[in-house]
Amino acid sequence: MGDGLRIELARVYGFCPGVRRAVRMVEEHLAREGPLATLGAIVHNAHVVEALEKKGARVARTVSEAREPTVAITAHGAGQEVYSEIEKRGLKLVDTTCPIVKRAQEAARRLAEEGYTVLIYGEEAHPEVRGLLSWTKGKGYATLSPQELPELSAKKLAVISQTTKDREAFWGFVQEVISRFHPSLEDLRVVDTTCPETGRRYQAALELAAHVQAIFVVGSRNSANTRKLAETCRKTGVSTYFIESAEEINSDWLSGLSRVGVTAGASTPDEVIDQVIQRLSQIGGDAA
Ligand code: SF4
Structure with missing residues (x-):
């Protein structure tokens, strides 16, 4: 390893502003008012979930499972029925829905009210997409391919996106929608609800990958965006x-290397990234 190991960080990595805000809101509530139930994991990261659990934030799958007096909606947001249920049960709400997701929900609601059939580019089973569908009040469909959609009689179509989808892929989807429904389509509205944060991480990872010999992608294996980040680097x-x-770092991986890069998914907390950097510097230093 000669002169030691040089460790470079991606220009953008780790928690996105939406996730950072959600964790802060939950922590502030825990410190001020005590235990709460989060409707699903506040972040797709076991370290964060465990740390929050120790402080009193229990994960509940549904509002009815919550035993605490307060429930928190995650950054992915929730459907309108979840808000009604919270109100009906007289529970207090900490709404950490990311403002960018909120904007997508508003678009879904408004477009449906204006009589559009709303097509959501996204995975139907994803919590954010389930929430978006709910805001269309039954006038929406979620899919990744317009070919899978049923024959729609609607002449007014609107297209929005799951926020974490790639912007270019979203516009590709819009083109496919046009070819599928043209010429019966009379009115098409497109609202680009993609979030720039995810793309910024991929871009920064690619810039880093261009001049390092190995790259370490830090994050939970159940985080879709971290998996995709690793795929992009690979x-x-x-x-x-x-x-x-x-x-998990094996010192053999660093043998013969002088320059490595580190990046992390949008759900990876700072402490875990710091520990990775420390371990790499320690191995690099030992071998120098
Ligand atoms: S990725 Fe974007 S939309 Fe999703 S929580 Fe982060 S900032 Fe919000």
């Missing part, structure tokens, strides 16, 4: 290690 041909924590 495709460049650079050695890519997808790790959940510093302990």
Whole structure:
């Protein structure tokens, strides 16, 4: 390793502003008013969920499962029926819905009210998409391919996106929608509800991959965006290690290397990234 190991960080990595805000809101509530139930994991990261659980934030799958007096909606947002249920049960609400997701929900609601059939580019089973569908009040469909959609009699179509989808892919989807429904379509509205944060992480990871010999992608294996980040790096041909924590790093991986990069998914907390950097510097230093 000669002069030691040089560790470079991606220009943008780790928690996005929406997730950072959600964790802060839950922590503030815990410190001020005590335990609450979060409707699903506040972040797709086991470290964060465990740390919050120790402080009194229990994960509940549904509002009816909540035993605490307060429930928190995650950054992915929730459907309108969840808000009604919380109100009906007289529970207090900490709404951490990311403002960018909120904007997509508003678009879904408004377009449906204006008589559009709303097509959502996204995975139907994803919590954010389930929420968006609910805001269309039964006038929406979620899919990744317009070919899978049923024959729609609606002449007014609107297209929005799951926020974490790639912007270019979204516009590709819009083109496919046009070819599928043209010429019966009379009115098409497109609202680009993609979030720039995810794209910024991929871009920064690619810039980093271009001049390092190996890249470490830090994050939970159940985080879709971290998996995609690792995939993006792998495709460049650079050695890519997808790790959940510093302990997974094998010192043999660094043998003969002088320059490595580190990036992390939007749900990876700062502490875990810091531990990875520390471990890499320690191995790099030991071998220098
Ligand atoms: S990825 Fe974007 S939309 Fe999703 S929580 Fe983060 S900032 Fe909000």
